[in-house]
Amino acid sequence: MYALGGGLGHTLRGSALASALTDAGTPARVLVRSDRVWLARELGADATAVERTADPTRLRASVESALRGCAHLIVDALPSGILGELSALPRGVRTTLLARLHHPRALPTVVAALGRYDRVVDLEPELEWLPQGAVPLGPVVLPSRELDDGAPKLDVLVIADDDALARFGRRLARRLLARGAVARLWHGERSRLDLGRIRPRVVVGPAGYHLTYTARALGIPHLAVPRPRRFDDQHRRARAVAELCHDPEALEARARELFSSSRPGRQASPYHHPADLARAVLA
Numbered sequence: 001m002y003a004l005g006g007g008l009g010h011t012l013r014g015s016a017l018a019s020a021l022t023d024a025g026t027p028a029r030v031l032v033r034s035d036r037v038w039l040a041r042e043l044g045a046d047a048t049a050v051e052r053t054a055d056p057t058r059l060r061a062s063v064e065s066a067l068r069g070c071a072h073l074i075v076d077a078l079p080s081g082i083l084g085e086l087s088a089l090p091r092g093v094r095t096t097l098l099a100r101l102h103h104p105r106a107l108p109t110v111v112a113a114l115g116r117y118d119r120v121v122d123l124e125p126e127l128e129w130l131p132q133g134a135v136p137l138g139p140v141v142l143p144s145r146e147l148d149d150g151a152p153k154l155d156v157l158v159i160a161d162d163d164a165l166a167r168f169g170r171r172l173a174r175r176l177l178a179r180g181a182v183a184r185l186w187h188g189e190r191s192r193l194d195l196g197r198i199r200p201r202v203v204v205g206p207a208g209y210h211l212t213y214t215a216r217a218l219g220i221p222h223l224a225v226p227r228p229r230r231f232d233d234q235h236r237r238a239r240a241v242a243e244l245c246h247d248p249e250a251l252e253a254r255a256r257e258l259f260s261s262s263r264p265g266r267q268a269s270p271y272h273h274p275a276d277l278a279r280a281v282l283a
Helices: 008-023 034-042 056-066 107-114 163-178 209-218 234-241 248-260 274-282
Strands: 029-033 046-050 072-076 094-099 119-122 156-160 183-187 202-205 222-224
Touching: 008 029, 008 034, 008 046, 008 072, 008 209, 008 274, 029 034, 029 056, 034 046, 046 056, 094 107, 094 274, 119 274, 156 163, 163 183, 163 202, 163 248, 202 209, 202 248, 209 222, 209 234, 222 234, 222 248
Parallel strands: 029 046, 072 094, 094 119, 156 183, 156 202, 202 222
Antiparallel strands: none
């Protein structure tokens, strides 16, 4: 299971899938960045660390070494790998691509790569972004831990995955606190963020795949601040699945409106578990 993408969602989804495959009787191992092995193991996956590097040749050698003895390569979202190291897929190995929405400028590369894979599973078929056929599945969300009834009530959780968004989030949290809200900023990778356990009334954050669909599955309003990504089309996802926000003042006003409402939540949306994805991959 190749899960070397930049965002935490790659590690979470890849590790959960590797664990689900193993539970289903197909021993699986996940390739993750060395600084995220702890997260993969927390999710019960057999993890192989791959050191971060800007050298495609070195990365290709690391991946090829990890693939020895492997019968099935599953690639999460990046069909050619983060540095193009998967532009030539290994021979004699079954290959599956887990595809989710890509930025229009990256789409030609994705489409060209589809023919190299034995199977393509579309994780966002409702957005109708793939011009060629794939196996439609739908959003895959990790099961949440049990809700901690003793946890303090949280009105607004501001999530940042980069420093610029963290600076904005810190200011927003302070302003909301001054107006009587219980607000908190989450920034970093020191622990797994579990929305199901924290259960905020409103989430403010980027429109990455994992956060967006987890919030929707739990029925938590998501005020999305799309971030620029090389492959991910966060603007389109935010418009389709969350609530797209650009103006800081309007975002703050909307957050206050939502957490002050007696019924701020929205209807929870169906989603798939990693075990469902495992069955789709093995079919």
